[in-house]
Amino acid sequence: MGYVIAVSGKGGTGKTLISALLIRHFSRKCPVLAIDADPDSNLPDVLGVEVERTIGDVRESLTGEEVREFEGRIHEILVEERDFDLLVMGRPEQEGCYCVVNNILRVAIDSLAKNYDITIIDCEAGLEHLSRRTTRNVDIMLVVTDATKKGILTAKRIKEIANNLHIKFKRIFVVVNRITPELQEQMEVSLREEGLDVIGFIPFDQIVAEYDLMGRTVFEFPDDTPVVRAFDGVVKRIEEELSGL
Numbered sequence: 001m002g003y004v005i006a007v008s009g010k011g012g013t014g015k016t017l018i019s020a021l022l023i024r025h026f027s028r029k030c031p032v033l034a035i036d037a038d039p040d041s042n043l044p045d046v047l048g049v050e051v052e053r054t055i056g057d058v059r060e061s062l063t064g065e066e067v068r069e070f071e072g073r074i075h076e077i078l079v080e081e082r083d084f085d086l087l088v089m090g091r092p093e094q095e096g097c098y099c100v101v102n103n104i105l106r107v108a109i110d111s112l113a114k115n116y117d118i119t120i121i122d123c124e125a126g127l128e129h130l131s132r133r134t135t136r137n138v139d140i141m142l143v144v145t146d147a148t149k150k151g152i153l154t155a156k157r158i159k160e161i162a163n164n165l166h167i168k169f170k171r172i173f174v175v176v177n178r179i180t181p182e183l184q185e186q187m188e189v190s191l192r193e194e195g196l197d198v199i200g201f202i203p204f205d206q207i208v209a210e211y212d213l214m215g216r217t218v219f220e221f222p223d224d225t226p227v228v229r230a231f232d233g234v235v236k237r238i239e240e241e242l243s244g245l
């Protein structure tokens, strides 16, 4: 056990939704660590968690040596919910401090993740997090795309960069989100042409938009809503992949 699943992709494609659905699924079964690694954090909202302190907040007061000591105190900013724990990276107040925050985050992932059956990381949009290597030791990298060329190209770039930087994602899969039936076949063709492995298609679902607007959490989604039903298929495949690692 101690698997790490990271979720990345182009901005606004549904990384946070997919991360939250993973947390919803796995937290019903086993100990889960959720990490919001996006400085424009919104995973806590989708999960309905109040966060008082982030790594970014704490970092302000730390020097080099203290950063290392902070490893042992990371639990101070870990939010413990009934079914999962949540760590939020946040944003340092001063510009240009991301490398330290990222460093702490990486250490946190390495030292904390082994205490949980599953760690789920909601990454920031794009490719930055890969070049800064906050996402090493990932078992499954899920790259979320919408039905756009740009989304597919971002997915392709993430795969290429990971190869170039020798980042070891044991598996890398694409999740196509907000798909409509008319576009699915074309998407399958386009992704195949780019050499990307698709693990599932998630439809546009009115419930997601409605709940988002009403400030209701992903845990309140009905089990039979289209997004959850489609996600059940994705998660089944993820579990098969994990058991084969």
Ligand SMILES: Nc1ncnc2c1ncn2[C@@H]1O[C@H](COP(=O)(O)OP(=O)(O)OP(=O)(O)O)[C@@H](O)[C@H]1O
Residues within 6 Å of the ligand: 010, 011, 012, 013, 014, 015, 016, 017, 018, 038, 124, 125, 177, 178, 202, 203, 204, 205, 206, 208, 209, 212, 227
């Ligand atoms: N399948 C879906 N059906 C309906 N609405 C969706 C679906 N997926 C995502 N959304 C909505 O689209 C918006 C963007 O989704 P989300 O925040 O998960 O994307 P993101 O990739 O995390 O964005 P960012 O790059 O800003 O972090 C949200 O308002 C979300 O509620």
Ligand SMILES: [Mg+2]
Residues within 6 Å of the ligand: 015, 016, 017, 038, 042, 122
């Ligand atoms: Mg997000």
